[in-house]
Amino acid sequence: MTRSDFTVGRWALLSMTIAMLAGCDGGPAGDAAVDPYASTYQALPAEPMLIENVTILTGTGERIDEGAIAIRDGRITDVGSRVGKPRGAREIDATGMWITPGIIDVHSHLGVYPSPGVWAHSDGNEITSPVTAEVWAEHSIWPQDPGFATALAGGVTSMQILPGSANLIGGRSVTVKNVPSRTVAGMKFPGAPYGLKMACGENPKRVYGRDKKTAPGTRMGNVAGYRAAWISAQDYANKLEAASNGTGEAPTRDLKLETLAGVLRGEILVHNHCYRADEMAIMMDIAREFGYKVTSFHHAVEAYKIGDLLAEHGACASMWADWWGFKIEAYDGVRENIPLVHKAGACAIVHSDSSYGIQRLNQEAAKAMAAGNRVGIETSPEQAIAWITRNAATALGIDEQVGTLEEGKMADFVLWDRNPFSVYAKAMQVYIDGALVYDREDPARQPVSDFLIGTRAGNGGAQ
Amino acid sequence: MTARNFTVFPVLVACLFVTRVAIAETFAITNTTVHTLGQPGSLENATIVIKDGRISAVGKNVSVPGGAEVLDARGMVVTPGIFDPISYLGIVEISGVEESVDDALNNSYGPAFSVADAVNPRSTLIAINRIEGVTRAFVVPDAAEGGNVIVGQAAIIHLGGVDEYLIERQAGMIAFLGEAGSGIAGGSRAGAMLRLREALQDAKDFKANRDSFDAGQRRAYALSRLDLEAMQPVIEGKMPLIAYASRVSDIEALLSLADDAGIRLVIVGGAEAWMIADKIAAAEVPVIINPLANLPGSFESINARLENAASLHRAGVQIAFAIGDSHNARNLTQSAGVAVAYGLPWEAGLRAITVNPAKIFGQESNCCTIEVGKEADIVVWDGDPLEVTTFATQVFIRGVKMSMESRQTLLRDRYLELETELPPAYHLPE
Numbered sequence: 001m002t003r004s005d006f007t008v009g010r011w012a013l014l015s016m017t018i019a020m021l022a023g024c025d026g027g028p029a030g031d032a033a034v035d036p037y038a039s040t041y042q043a044l045p046a047e048p049m050l051i052e053n054v055t056i057l058t059g060t061g062e063r064i065d066e067g068a069i070a071i072r073d074g075r076i077t078d079v080g081s082r083v084g085k086p087r088g089a090r091e092i093d094a095t096g097m098w099i100t101p102g103i104i105d106v107h108s109h110l111g112v113y114p115s116p117g118v119w120a121h122s123d124g125n126e127i128t129s130p131v132t133a134e135v136w137a138e139h140s141i142w143p144q145d146p147g148f149a150t151a152l153a154g155g156v157t158s159m160q161i162l163p164g165s166a167n168l169i170g171g172r173s174v175t176v177k178n179v180p181s182r183t184v185a186g187m188k189f190p191g192a193p194y195g196l197k198m199a200c201g202e203n204p205k206r207v208y209g210r211d212k213k214t215a216p217g218t219r220m221g222n223v224a225g226y227r228a229a230w231i232s233a234q235d236y237a238n239k240l241e242a243a244s245n246g247t248g249e250a251p252t253r254d255l256k257l258e259t260l261a262g263v264l265r266g267e268i269l270v271h272n273h274c275y276r277a278d279e280m281a282i283m284m285d286i287a288r289e290f291g292y293k294v295t296s297f298h299h300a301v302e303a304y305k306i307g308d309l310l311a312e313h314g315a316c317a318s319m320w321a322d323w324w325g326f327k328i329e330a331y332d333g334v335r336e337n338i339p340l341v342h343k344a345g346a347c348a349i350v351h352s353d354s355s356y357g358i359q360r361l362n363q364e365a366a367k368a369m370a371a372g373n374r375v376g377i378e379t380s381p382e383q384a385i386a387w388i389t390r391n392a393a394t395a396l397g398i399d400e401q402v403g404t405l406e407e408g409k410m411a412d413f414v415l416w417d418r419n420p421f422s423v424y425a426k427a428m429q430v431y432i433d434g435a436l437v438y439d440r441e442d443p444a445r446q447p448v449s450d451f452l453i454g455t456r457a458g459n460g461g462a463q
Numbered sequence: 464m465t466a467r468n469f470t471v472f473p474v475l476v477a478c479l480f481v482t483r484v485a486i487a488e489t490f491a492i493t494n495t496t497v498h499t500l501g502q503p504g505s506l507e508n509a510t511i512v513i514k515d516g517r518i519s520a521v522g523k524n525v526s527v528p529g530g531a532e533v534l535d536a537r538g539m540v541v542t543p544g545i546f547d548p549i550s551y552l553g554i555v556e557i558s559g560v561e562e563s564v565d566d567a568l569n570n571s572y573g574p575a576f577s578v579a580d581a582v583n584p585r586s587t588l589i590a591i592n593r594i595e596g597v598t599r600a601f602v603v604p605d606a607a608e609g610g611n612v613i614v615g616q617a618a619i620i621h622l623g624g625v626d627e628y629l630i631e632r633q634a635g636m637i638a639f640l641g642e643a644g645s646g647i648a649g650g651s652r653a654g655a656m657l658r659l660r661e662a663l664q665d666a667k668d669f670k671a672n673r674d675s676f677d678a679g680q681r682r683a684y685a686l687s688r689l690d691l692e693a694m695q696p697v698i699e700g701k702m703p704l705i706a707y708a709s710r711v712s713d714i715e716a717l718l719s720l721a722d723d724a725g726i727r728l729v730i731v732g733g734a735e736a737w738m739i740a741d742k743i744a745a746a747e748v749p750v751i752i753n754p755l756a757n758l759p760g761s762f763e764s765i766n767a768r769l770e771n772a773a774s775l776h777r778a779g780v781q782i783a784f785a786i787g788d789s790h791n792a793r794n795l796t797q798s799a800g801v802a803v804a805y806g807l808p809w810e811a812g813l814r815a816i817t818v819n820p821a822k823i824f825g826q827e828s829n830c831c832t833i834e835v836g837k838e839a840d841i842v843v844w845d846g847d848p849l850e851v852t853t854f855a856t857q858v859f860i861r862g863v864k865m866s867m868e869s870r871q872t873l874l875r876d877r878y879l880e881l882e883t884e885l886p887p888a889y890h891l892p893e
Contacts, residue, residue, distance in 0.1 A: 115758045115759050115760050116759050116760055116761050116762055116765075117760050117761065118761070118762075146758060146759055147758055150757060150758060202559070304875070304878050305878050305881075305887070306881075307881060308881050308882070322791055322793075322794070323790075323791065324790055324791075324871075325556075325557055325558065325587075325588065325790035326557070326558040326559055326790065327557065327558070327559035327560075328557050328559065328560055331557055332874055333871070334871045334872075334874050334875040334878075335871065335875070336875050340875075340878065340879070344881060355758055355760075356755055356758070359757075360801070363797065363801075363851045366851045366852050367797075367851045367852070369852070370851065370852035370853070370854065371854075374854060375875065375879065421851070421852060422850060422851070422852070423797055423800030423801060423803075423804060423849060423850050423851045424800065424803065424804045424850075425804075426804060451759070452759065452765070455759075455765050455766055
């Protein structure tokens with residue numbers, strides 16, 4: 001039973017934690033000549049632009065007052081105090097406005113747990129086995145989720161969509177650009193690496209041990225489960241390598257082990273749902289045992305207790321500004337979690353894990369920034385913006401393309417009506433690859449899901 | 464501006480154990496901007512005097528009484544305390560730990576279930592939200608599978624300590640209509656309406672035939688004797704029926720029922736209420752909404768939108784805000800800020816989380832504005848209280864100056880510096 005109109009709070013958390021991923025075997029393993037699941041993303045039509053008289057948070061830690069940014073062919077060609085006008089560029093006087101890089105959410109379930117939140121659409125957790133590395137989130141995503149449009153109105157230009165956290169190893173994530181599309185392939189961020197969702201703690205032991213009376217039933221059972229999976233993956237990776245050297249026979253293709261071997265080769269990035277400090281430490285031990293790295297811990301409510309260990313491992317922590325207390329592993333939440341991780345020199349990220357939170361990541365970053373400043377961790381908007389842009393791009397392996405406003409990068413950016421670290425700030429225009437994808441003042445530039453066609457709130461509620 | 468710029472006179476140790484008897488103290492908050500939300504309106508360079516738990520003066524030319532502890536709140540903003548109108552404070556510690564959750568019954572008791580008996584004023588959530596300006600809460604029972612459509616009675620608490628924390632034990636009757644009600648009532652929202660009507664009819668019949676009921680000479684009722692007793696203030700129009708409904712048709716059904724039965728109705732949820740704002744205003748029914756709800760999370764909130772608050776206010780509907788997350792009741796200010804960003808006048812946003820809940824629950828004669836004679840629930844903020852970068856720097860509840868410490872601030876302080884010789888467990892709070 002739910003009260004969906006109140007889903008921002010307690011029920012959303014409960015249904016999120018209750019929320020829940022499968023595989024098959026085929027012919028011999030090897031690289032397919034053609035990737036049948038390749039991105040078919042095509043940038044929307046864009047024109048050359050020069051935006052002037054604007055306050056710019058570049059995402060690199062810099063703030064430029066009365067700055068300008070030039071865009072051509074969907075790329076940033078120049079950013080600074082004085083910028084040359086690209087040939088044929090439309091000039092925009094943005095006096096009083098602010099520009100940031102497009103916001104990137106590293107933790108979304110849009111499309112896999114869409115609105116409306118009915119059973120028939122709930123495709124985020126393959127709760128049939130604790131290790132389901134063979135499933136891919138992109139094969140569950142419903143591109144008509146109305147939540148994509150509302151996230152866009154909040155300035156979100158890219159996001160990682162993950163399987164849920166019921167399983168020890170939940171499957172592959174996918175990084176998408178937040179553009180309206182009939183197909184998932186049309187949203188896939190070109191060239192972005194895949195992620196692997198792993199989960200610690202209460203969820204796997206509850207879903208299997210308690211509810212299904214099958215392993216794992218404890219945290220030590222969880223760890224045995226990860227290690228058994230990595231041992232199989234090592235064996236598979238060794239056989240593949242022997243086959244490529246001509247010193248052995250290729251193993252039968254196995255979707256589950258193919259993904260895990262991808263992690264061991266460093267091609268697939270590990271995104272690990274984990275709350276408690278002591279458990280994160282164990283997960284880094286496991287990573288060392290098998291020679292991979294945890295790219296980011298997610299939720300990481302106790303990251304502030306081990307900021308130094310995270311920095312040493314090179315792991316990011318993707319966190320909420322203030323969620324706590326919905327589970328005992330989230331009981332030690334503090335408002336200063338994000339600034340404390342930042343202060344320890346680790347990569348701090350603000351994530352949402354919510355179709356509501358994703359609409360206001362700027363506000364969540366603002367809350368964390370203010371909480372840090374209050375205890376002497378001096379952080380400015382130009383630094384804190386990185387928590388929802390550059391650092392997020394780093395964790396998704398797309399920082400060469402997006403996450404900062406620098407020459408040569410994709411022109412994914414947001415034009416705000418004021419300082420975005422304010423509850424009153426609104427994204428007025430959102431650009432992806434230089435194309436105007438959302439315009440608050442032009443209903444024709446406000447994507448509407450098929451699902452909402454014919455309803456009075458046909459604008460997705462975003463307007 | 465940070466909390467440390469605020470001149471605070473030496474704070475004594477935590478007021479956690481202060482009782483009503485011990486509050487014969489006088490405070491003066493001076494040189495401040497105050498939004499009284501009452502007759503004095505909003506004032507600059509004002510002084511507020513708190514004496515014996517109540518506000519004894521507020522204005523620009525108010526003198527500071529001798530012996531008063533003075534807080535120079537220059538550059539600060541003062542408002543009444545935040546009133547969480549749909550809250551689980553005190554009855555839920557950790558949502559996922561059943562043993563620490565007392566908000567719902569999955570048995571046949573309904574209206575008689577009173578959460579007042581379960582409230583824990585020592586819950587960590589109380590101090591965590593108190594230091595951020597939440598001073599009162601309307602604590603509600605929740606729905607459970609196997610329970611009743613009418614889930615029980617809410618209580619009003621203040622967050623100012625462990626004595627006399629209950630302001631009103633029985634303050635409202637909670638019912639679930641729409642999808643949630645359908646789930647309880649057997650598979651149709653009409654079934655939920657049926658159960659509600661049956662309860663109202665039985666309660667009336669019970670009232671008129673109590674003696675024959677006691678003598679075992681009256682027809683069987685769907686509700687137990689205690690439930691029928693608990694429904695009496697509802698049918699007498701003394702206790703509001705607070706009903707969850709979001710779809711326009713569900714709200715309309717409730718308006719009609721309340722009119723027929725002569726009961727006081729409050730709508731909670733109300734995702735689509737904006738579509739019939741004029742009708743709700745005409746019925747003088749208050750609506751408690753989540754101003755952030757803008758997704759079609761279910762088929763009863765297809766038309767949810769961020770302008771819900773602004774539309775209802777414009778039509779003259781009394782609104783209050785609830786966000787369903789008691790651990791973060793402190794974020795009510797942010798939710799009001801978002802409503803303001805989407806068209807609600809600023810002061811109406813502040814009212815929706817302070818004095819409006821007090822009015823809806825019949826508390827306004829005693830609290831929740833900054834007027835002479837009212838109980839002093841007062842928050843000093845270091846900026847615009849609806850802004851996400853603002854914090855409360857001092858909170859008063861019923862005239863008692865509150866400690867600004869919580870389990871979260873203590874945890875934070877333990878881990879502020881990681882490079883220490885001894886394990887953090889040896890960092891004692893100073």
